[in-house]
Structure formats: structure tokens, C-alpha cells
Amino acid sequence: xxxxxxxxxxxxxxxxxxxxxxxxxxxxxxxxxxxxxxxxxxxxxxxxxxxxxxxxxxxxxxxxxxxxxxxxxxxxxxxxxxxxxxxxxxxxxxxxxxxxxxxxxxxxxxxxxxxxxxxxxxxxxxxxxxxxxxxxxxxxxxxxxxxxxxxxxxxxxxxxxxxxxxxxxxxxxxxxxxxxxxxxxxxxxxxxxxxxxxxxxxxxxxxxxxxxxxxxxxxxxxxxxxxxxxxxxxxxxxxxxxxxxxxxxxxxxxxxxxxxxxxxxxxxxxxxxxxxxxxxxxxxxxxxxxxxxxxxxxxxxxxxxxxxxxxxxxxxxxxxxxxxxxxxxxxxxxxxxxxxxxxxxxxxxxxxxxxxxxxxxxxxxxxxxxxxxxxxxxxxxxxxxxxxxxxxxxxxxxxxxxxxxxxxxxxxxxxxxxxxxxxxxxxxxxxxxxxxxxxxxxxxxxxxxxxxxxxxxxxxxxxxxxxxxxxxxxxxxxxxxxxxxxxxxxxxxxxxxxxxxxxxxxxxxxxxxxxxxxxxxxxxxxxxxxxxxxxxxxxxxxxxxxxxxxxxxxxxxxxxxxxxxxxxxxxxxxxxxxxxxxxxxxxxxxxxxxxxxxxxxxxxxxxxxxxxxxxxxxxxxxxxxxxxxxxxxxxxxxxxxxxxxxxxxxxxxxxxxxxxxxxxxxxxxxxxxxxxxxxxxx
Amino acid sequence: xxxxxxxxxxxxxxxxxxxxxxxxxxxxxxxxxxxxxxxxxxxxxxxxxxxxxxxxxxxxxxxxxxxxxxxxxxxxxxxxxxxxxxxxxxxxxxxxxxxxxxxxxxxxxxxxxxxxxx
Numbered sequence: 001x002x003x004x005x006x007x008x009x010x011x012x013x014x015x016x017x018x019x020x021x022x023x024x025x026x027x028x029x030x031x032x033x034x035x036x037x038x039x040x041x042x043x044x045x046x047x048x049x050x051x052x053x054x055x056x057x058x059x060x061x062x063x064x065x066x067x068x069x070x071x072x073x074x075x076x077x078x079x080x081x082x083x084x085x086x087x088x089x090x091x092x093x094x095x096x097x098x099x100x101x102x103x104x105x106x107x108x109x110x111x112x113x114x115x116x117x118x119x120x121x122x123x124x125x126x127x128x129x130x131x132x133x134x135x136x137x138x139x140x141x142x143x144x145x146x147x148x149x150x151x152x153x154x155x156x157x158x159x160x161x162x163x164x165x166x167x168x169x170x171x172x173x174x175x176x177x178x179x180x181x182x183x184x185x186x187x188x189x190x191x192x193x194x195x196x197x198x199x200x201x202x203x204x205x206x207x208x209x210x211x212x213x214x215x216x217x218x219x220x221x222x223x224x225x226x227x228x229x230x231x232x233x234x235x236x237x238x239x240x241x242x243x244x245x246x247x248x249x250x251x252x253x254x255x256x257x258x259x260x261x262x263x264x265x266x267x268x269x270x271x272x273x274x275x276x277x278x279x280x281x282x283x284x285x286x287x288x289x290x291x292x293x294x295x296x297x298x299x300x301x302x303x304x305x306x307x308x309x310x311x312x313x314x315x316x317x318x319x320x321x322x323x324x325x326x327x328x329x330x331x332x333x334x335x336x337x338x339x340x341x342x343x344x345x346x347x348x349x350x351x352x353x354x355x356x357x358x359x360x361x362x363x364x365x366x367x368x369x370x371x372x373x374x375x376x377x378x379x380x381x382x383x384x385x386x387x388x389x390x391x392x393x394x395x396x397x398x399x400x401x402x403x404x405x406x407x408x409x410x411x412x413x414x415x416x417x418x419x420x421x422x423x424x425x426x427x428x429x430x431x432x433x434x435x436x437x438x439x440x441x442x443x444x445x446x447x448x449x450x451x452x453x454x455x456x457x458x459x460x461x462x463x464x465x466x467x468x469x470x471x472x473x474x475x476x477x478x479x480x481x482x483x484x485x486x487x488x489x490x491x492x493x494x495x496x497x498x499x500x501x502x503x504x505x506x507x508x509x510x511x512x513x514x515x516x517x518x519x520x521x522x523x524x525x526x527x528x529x530x531x532x533x534x535x536x537x538x539x540x541x542x543x544x545x546x547x548x549x550x551x552x553x554x555x556x557x558x559x560x561x562x563x564x565x566x567x568x569x570x571x572x573x574x575x576x577x578x579x580x581x582x583x584x585x586x587x588x589x590x591x592x593x594x595x596x597x598x599x600x601x602x603x604x605x606x607x608x609x610x611x612x613x614x615x616x617x618x619x620x621x622x623x624x625x626x627x628x629x630x631x632x633x634x635x636x637x638x639x640x641x642x643x644x645x646x647x648x649x650x651x652x653x654x655x656x657x658x659x660x661x662x663x664x665x666x667x668x669x670x671x672x673x674x675x676x677x678x679x680x681x682x
Numbered sequence: 683x684x685x686x687x688x689x690x691x692x693x694x695x696x697x698x699x700x701x702x703x704x705x706x707x708x709x710x711x712x713x714x715x716x717x718x719x720x721x722x723x724x725x726x727x728x729x730x731x732x733x734x735x736x737x738x739x740x741x742x743x744x745x746x747x748x749x750x751x752x753x754x755x756x757x758x759x760x761x762x763x764x765x766x767x768x769x770x771x772x773x774x775x776x777x778x779x780x781x782x783x784x785x786x787x788x789x790x791x792x793x794x795x796x797x798x799x800x
Contacts, residue, residue, distance in 0.1 A: 358738075361738075362775070365743050365777075372753060375750065375754055387779045387780070388780060391775075391779050405774050409770050412739065416705070
């Protein structure tokens with residue numbers, strides 16, 4: 001089999017004919033053609049919106065079956081969800097950007113990072129050799145999070161750099177891939193070898209030699225933070241059984257987002273500007289530290305109060321002082337005072353309080369010694385030879401100095417003031433991280449989206465370069481493919497909950513919506529479930545979500561959906577997208593699972609996608625899809641039988657629902673086939 | 683902090699084992715225990731400091747109070763197994779000149795027994 005270097009254009013017969021016809025009539029100027037395509041899209045899209053509004057006006061005002069609201073309302077909500085999805089999609093595609101790369105300026109310093117944790121050495125070797133062969137001058141490093149001697153040996157053999165975690169990471173959260181990259185950024189800085197740009201490649205993403213030549217030119221614009229190129233998988237068999245390729249995303253969608261200055265960073269196959277990453281790391285550090293300090297300080301007074309009762313008398317008095325200090329620190333932070341000052345002041349107060357306590361203890365000791373002196377004088381048993389008087393004098397005269405010295409070696413613990421050790425560490429800016437400044441966002445299992453969003457919020461620009469310059473490996477079995485999707489989906493929803501783009505300061509409204517659109521689309525599982533169940537209910541029980549399937553309903557929905565289909569076909573011209581559409585519906589249980597997992601606050605693990613083929617039958621992974629398919633099939637037979645023997649006479653309703661059932665079965669079939677997929681050579 | 687008082691075969695003599703952090707959270711408890719022991723006739727006390735992980739100024743204060751109580755009852759309070767942090771605190775405050783300090787509980791007990799005889 002000839003090795004493909006990139007995706008092929010896919011056109012059906014009529015599309016090819018239409019294109020040939022147009023080719024003869026439109027000048028071959030790419031910009032002109034792009035502009036024309038955008039205008040045609042806008043016309044189709046506007047028409048689709050109008051038809052959609054017309055349909056939904058009818059749906060909301062006249063179509064609901066009031067006798068089965070439990071059924072008609074969920075379906076209407078699902079349809080509304082989809083309509084909003086379409087509107088967001090149209091907005092995204094409104095002004096896609098066509099990029100022609102400027103030539104690369106000479107003399108840029110570029111580092112190539114290949115991230116690996118558990119991938120086989122030979123796989124990494126192939127990537128590393130290809131990286132070494134990139135034409136534009138650069139340094140190549142394998143970032144081995146697995147710290148494997150054989151990986152180091154391979155790197156030495158082929159002459160490529162090798163980086164593992166620095167000692168700081170011991171016992172600290174490692175933050176998976178983001179932590180690995182952050183470590184390398186700082187390691188090279190410490191070694192004074194840091195380049196100005198970083199190309200990030202996953203272990204199985206093999207770059208072409210001209211990658212940097214095609215992309216570095218974009219950085220002539222000093223505000224460009226990163227250039228993302230597509231991910232394309234060369235190990236995907238004919239027909240893409242697991243729906244691995246994402247040509248719609250790494251094409252029209254990213255171009256659309258790019259048009260709004262919101263091209264996404266996707267973790268691999270991207271070149272980033274170090275300065276942007278470092279600035280992001282610093283800004284994030286400052287704001288997150290402030291957030292943490294606010295949390296710790298505002299909870300402090302309550303905890304102090306709770307502990308007060310158990311304290312010795314003279315400690316109880318100081319609890320009030322601590323509370324007052326915490327309260328004034330919180331309000332200073334709220335007023336926007338720099339946290340470094342606030343913190344200094346608060347910690348100084350705590351220090352003073354502790355010193356006062358020590359001084360009080362020393363005074364008590366001096367007092368006790370005075371009494372001891374009296375005892376020794378009057379004692380009949382005064383045989384011991386102690387320097388009570390002298391020691392007392394030392395303590396009384398050197399009180400200040402002793403207090404300071406004791407504060408260093410024998411200070412009362414801060415817990416007594418209601419500050420546990422972890423809080424005290426936070427208040428002393430020890431945040432429990434190996435690196436204080438973490439350029440790549442680490443809170444989500446998918447670090448890339450949050451990183452890009454934060455860069456955009458800081459005013460950096462991004463570029464999507466629509467040319468396959470890297471070929472990668474896709475998961476080769478259903479289990480791994482599903483695991484990867486689940487991770488992306490859950491990671492995206494994590495970002496939504498942690499940093500809702502709609503409220504993210506610094507982003508323009510279109511940028512906010514670009515991020516929101518992607519997050520919104522991951523909620524489709526709920527709508528899909530309703531779409532799949534609806535025909536089952538109708539076919540079995542004859543309960544209808546609409547007043548009537550005939551007439552008004554049909555001639556409103558058909559033009560709307562038809563134009564919708566035309567619009568998507570137009571956007572996806574020359575790209576194979578049907579597999580993606582099928583998976584979008586067929587993976588409904590996975591999307592639901594992702595949302596529920598994140599909402600339930602369960603911990604998500606960063607699963608490394610296996611790079612080796614796991615063979616087997618995976619029907620257990622697709623139980624919900626199998627169940628729905630069986631129910632739909634029985635429903636069709638049952639309803640047809642009912643019509644035949646005269647149990648029912650709702651011909652149009654049955655036909656409409658058989659159409660939907662057939663559509664659903666066809667869409668779901670993709671994942672059932674994937675579950676039993678056998679590799680041709682196996 | 684935890685503590686236990688072990689009476690010795692010789693009259694008035696006991697070993698007080700203290701474990702954990704001797705700080706403001708626990709100083710008052712130890713202080714009361716030492717005073718009570720002295721009042722109940724256990725006036726020759728050896729404090730086994732081996733398991734004390736940290737002492738603060740109020741801990742020192744408790745030890746001085748215990749010492750005073752022992753002396754009030756014509757006894758003595760000695761320290762054994764003094765760790766580096768406690769030692770530093772004692773030296774800073776010159777309290778090492780007040781307390782008899784011994785390597786281990788055995789030598790401390792021997793010394794206190796001698797004292798009791800005389």
C-alpha cells in the first residue's frame with residue numbers, strides 16, 4: 001500500500017462534475033474562490049436560519065401534543081438544543097480565514113519537544129529521527145516522563161536531546177503531559193539553552209521535514225502565540241472504522257475559529273512562542289495565588305473561632321487578633337491591593353502575635369524562677385546547686401533578644417492560631433507545586449484548550465495552518481478510541497466548569513462563543529438520546545410528540561432539515577465527514593458519561609492512549625447502542641404489522657417514524673461494526 | 683502529646699514519658715500532671731524526652747513549673763534523652779543550667795536515687 005502523505009480530497013460524482021464546471025468559469029485565484037465560497041455559505045446559512053425560525057415558531061406555538069407533555073417537551077428541548085448548535089456553527093463558519101504562510105525568517109531558535117511516557121522506544125525513535133530531519137535549524141529533545149534508560153540510550157544513539165523531570169518534582173503533582181512540557185521549558189532555561197519557539201509533538205506524531213519552513217513565518221507578527229497544524233492519522237484503514245480522522249475540525253472548523261482569532265491549540269503538532277507561554281505562566285501564577293490566598297484567608301476567621309475554646313487563656317486573646325488580621329487582609333485583596341504586600345503584612349502580624357506569645361511564656365518562666373528562688377532560700381533540702389537567680393536575670397534582661405531567637409527554634413505552632421500547616425504553606429507561597437510558574441495549564445486533563453483560551457484572554461493571537469505537516473497514529477481498537485474521546489470530552493467540560501469562557505475577561509465576544517461552541521457541542525448526548533427514543537415510543541405505543549405528523553409539520557421540517565444538510569455538505573466540500581457525523585450520534589452514551597463524570601466531580605485520570613493494537617470484540621462497550629438498535633428494529637416491524645392487520649391506521653406517523661428509525665439504525669451501525677472490527681491482516 | 687508516669691521501686695521516684703509535640707496545645711496538661719505528681723509525693727521525677735518531636739516556649743514554661751513543683755516538695759526534676767531541638771531551646775534560654783540533664787533515664791534515676799538517700 002502506498003504511504004499517503006496526507007488526506008485525499010473526497011468528492012462524489014456530481015460534486016466532481018460541479019467543480020469541473022465551476023473551474024472553467026472562475027479564475028484560479030485562491031483568495032477569490034475562498035471569498036466566493038464564504039458568500040455562498042452565508043446565503044445558505046441565512047436561508048437555513050429563516051427556515052429554522054419558521055419551523056420553531058410553529059413548533060413552540062402550535063405543534064406540542066398537550067396530552068403527552070412528558071414526551072413532547074423533552075423532544076422540543078432536544079430540537080432547540082440542536083438549533084442553537086446550528087446557530088453557533090453558522091457563526092463559527094461566518095468568516096473562515098484562508099492563510100498563506102509567509103516565508104520563515106532566518107535565525108529563529110526553535111526547540112522540538114517529543115513527549116513520551118510509556119510508548120515503545122522504536123515508535124519514539126521514528127518520530128525523533130523525523131524531527132532531527134526537519135530542515136529548519138533546531139534542537140530536538142525527547143521528553144521522557146517514564147525516565148527509561150533504554151529511551152535515553154536511543155536518544156544518545158541518534159544524537160537527540162533527552163530530558164526527564166528535574167528533582168523538584170519528587171512528591172509533587174506531576175500534571176501528566178502539561179507537567180512534562182513545563183518541566184522541559186524550565187530545564188532548558190536553567191541550562192541557558194532555551195529556544196524562542198517550541199514545536200510540541202506527541203510520541204507518535206511524525207513531522208515532515210518542511211514543517212517549520214511552512215509555519216515559522218506566521219511568527220513575524222509578534223502577537224502570534226502559536227500555530228496549530230492538523231492532526232492526520234496514517235494508520236487508519238479504509239473507511240475509518242473508529243472515526244479517528246477529524247478533517248472537519250482540522251479544516252473548516254479551525255479555519256472558522258481562526259477567522260475570529262480563536263484557533264485552538266490541540267496539544268500536539270503546534271509551534272508555540274516561548275515568551276507567550278512564560279507570560280501566561282506568570283499571569284496564571286499571580287491570579288491563582290491570589291485566588292488561593294483569598295480562599296485561605298476568608299476561611300480563617302471561622303476556623304479560629306471554632307478552635308478558640310480549646311486554647312490556653314492567653315492564646316484565646318490572640319485568636320481575635322488573627323481574625324482581625326485575616327479579615328483586613330481579605331478586604332485589602334478585594335480592594336485590589338497587590339497580594340505580595342497584603343501577605344507580607346498578614347504574615348508579619350502572625351509573626352508578631354507569635355512573638356508576643358513567646359514573650360509571655362518567657363515572662364511566666366521568669367516569674368516561676370523568682371518563686372523558685374524563694375523556695376530554694378527557705379528550703380531545708382537546698383542541696384542542689386542551681387543558678388536560678390542568674391538564669392532569671394538572663395531571661396528578664398534579654399527578653400527581646402531571646403524572644404527573637406526562640407521564634408526561630410521553638411515558636412508556638414501556627415495551628416494554635418487556627419492556621420493548619422497546609423494553609424501556612426500557602427500563606428508562605430509554597431503552593432505544593434514543583435514549578436510555581438506553569439506555562440501550560442494543568443488543572444484539566446486536556447491542558448491544551450485551557451492554555452489557548454488563557455493566551456487569547458491575554459491578547460495573544462493564534463494561527464491555524466491548514467496543511468498536513470505531521471502524520472500520526474490513531475488508536476487501533478474501539479476501547480482505546482473511546483477512551484480518548486471520553487478524555488477529550490470530559491476535559492473540555494472541566495474547562496467549562498473551571499473557567500467558563502462566557503465570563504472570561506480579556507476574550508472578545510466572538511472568541512468566547514468559539515470556546516463555548518465546542519463545549520456546548522459536548523452536551524449533544526442528551527439530545528441524541530431523546531431523538532433515539534422518540535421513534536421507539538411512537539412505533540410501539542402510538543404516542544406522538546406532535547399534534548400531527550402530517551401537513552403543517554412535514555412541510556416546515558423538511559425544508560429546514562434539507563437546507564441544513566445542504567449547508568453541512570457545502571462546508572464539508574471535498575472532505576469525508578459522514579463518519580464523524582455517525583460517531584457524533586452513535587457515541588451518545590460516551591458524551592453523557594463525560595458530562596456526568598465531571599458534574600459528579602469524580603476524578604478523571606489522564607489515560608495514555610495505547611499505541612499498540614488491542615484485538616478483540618467490544619460488544620460490551622456498545623450495549624446502549626445495541627439495545628436501541630434492537631428496539632428500533634422491533635418497533636418498525638411491530639408498527640408495520642399493526643398497520644397490516646388493522647390495529648392502527650396512523651400511516652403518515654408510522655412512515656415518518658420508520659424513516660427516523662431507519663436513519664438512527666444506519667447512524668448507530670457504525671459503532672456496532674467497529675465493535676466487531678477485524679483488521680485485514682489479523 | 684501523650685504522657686505516662688511510671689512509678690519506680692524507690693520511694694518518691696518516677697519516670698514521666700512524654701510523646702509528641704510539647705507545645706501550647708499540650709503544655710497546660712503536662713504542667714498540671716507534674717504538679718499533681720509532686721503533690722502526691724512523687725517529687726523526684728525524670729522526664730523521658732526521647733519521643734518529644736518539638737517543644738515551644740510554653741512547653742519550656744511547663745517544664746519550669748514542674749521543676750518548681752518538685753522543689754516545693756523537696757524533690758528534683760531531671761531531664762533525660764534531650765533531643766537537638768529541645769537542647770537548643772534549653773541552651774538559648776540558659777534553662778539547661780536549671781535542669782539536671784542526663785544521657786538516659788538509667789543514669790538520671792541513679793543520680794536521683796543517690797539524692798534521695800542523702
